[in-house]
Amino acid sequence: MGERExxxxxxxxxxxxxxxxxxxQSTATKPASDFSFKPSSEVKGLRFGSQFIVKSFxxxxxxxxxxxxxxxxxxxxxxxxxxxxxxxxxxxxPTNFTILAHHAWHTLTLGLGTKKSKVLVFVFExxxxxxxxxxxxxxxxxxxxxxxxxxxGLNGCEMARxxxxxxxxxxxxxxxxxxxxxxxxxxxxxxxxLQSVVDLKDFLDHxxxxxxxxxxxxxxxxxxxMAH
Numbered sequence: 001m002g003e004r005e006x007x008x009x010x011x012x013x014x015x016x017x018x019x020x021x022x023x024x025q026s027t028a029t030k031p032a033s034d035f036s037f038k039p040s041s042e043v044k045g046l047r048f049g050s051q052f053i054v055k056s057f058x059x060x061x062x063x064x065x066x067x068x069x070x071x072x073x074x075x076x077x078x079x080x081x082x083x084x085x086x087x088x089x090x091x092x093x094p095t096n097f098t099i100l101a102h103h104a105w106h107t108l109t110l111g112l113g114t115k116k117s118k119v120l121v122f123v124f125e126x127x128x129x130x131x132x133x134x135x136x137x138x139x140x141x142x143x144x145x146x147x148x149x150x151x152x153g154l155n156g157c158e159m160a161r162x163x164x165x166x167x168x169x170x171x172x173x174x175x176x177x178x179x180x181x182x183x184x185x186x187x188x189x190x191x192x193x194l195q196s197v198v199d200l201k202d203f204l205d206h207x208x209x210x211x212x213x214x215x216x217x218x219x220x221x222x223x224x225x226m227a228h
Contacts, residue, residue: 059119068084073196122174167201
């Protein structure tokens with residue numbers, strides 16, 4: 001019985017460590033037809049673990065340049081490009097409230113509270129679909145309402161979900177197309193975004209990296225060098 005229990009535990013551990021929605025580098029090279037599109041009512045949403053207070057933390061719609069900064073995407077040459085990259089993409093970043101709340105929660109729980117933030121990127125199959133959805137979606141929303149209002153509330157669409165853990169930031173990337181569509185209209189943009197996220201180094205301090213011009217930065221100054 002002891003050996004059987006050991007084998008059972010091994011199998012359970014293996015299954016536990018497999019994350020079918022956590023994508024690796026091969027994801028960025030897959031053709032769009034291989035992505036697992038599901039109706040928006042069935043696609044997996046955000047996960048919160050046991051720390052339910054995080055659901056009250058808010059995210060806000062990012063400006064196009066902010067998305068490029070988070071992805072460490074090379075700056076565009078405005079003289080030669082009339083349009084910014086990824087015109088059919090909408091992203092949501094943590095608000096300054098969320099950044100402050102994460103630090104406060106971590107301090108109040110004596111280091112037990114999560115320090116992980118979430119970034120959402122929605123790549124639509126066309127600019128027209130993005131424009132229509134942007135009119136419906138709020139500019140700011142609590143994380144606890146994302147699954148119901150942004151993902152499962154998007155009727156007539158289907159999505160493919162990709163999840164990347166990058167240190168204290170978890171990226172959720174959703175490819176969005178209308179039900180019945182064949183392929184994916186903005187597959188090149190999707191591949192570039194996925195590859196950009198894959199190539200990112202782990203985020204050690206999201207307060208420094210996600211503090212955009214209109215947000216309050218609470219990052220610490222670098223330590224002064226000391227002579228030994």
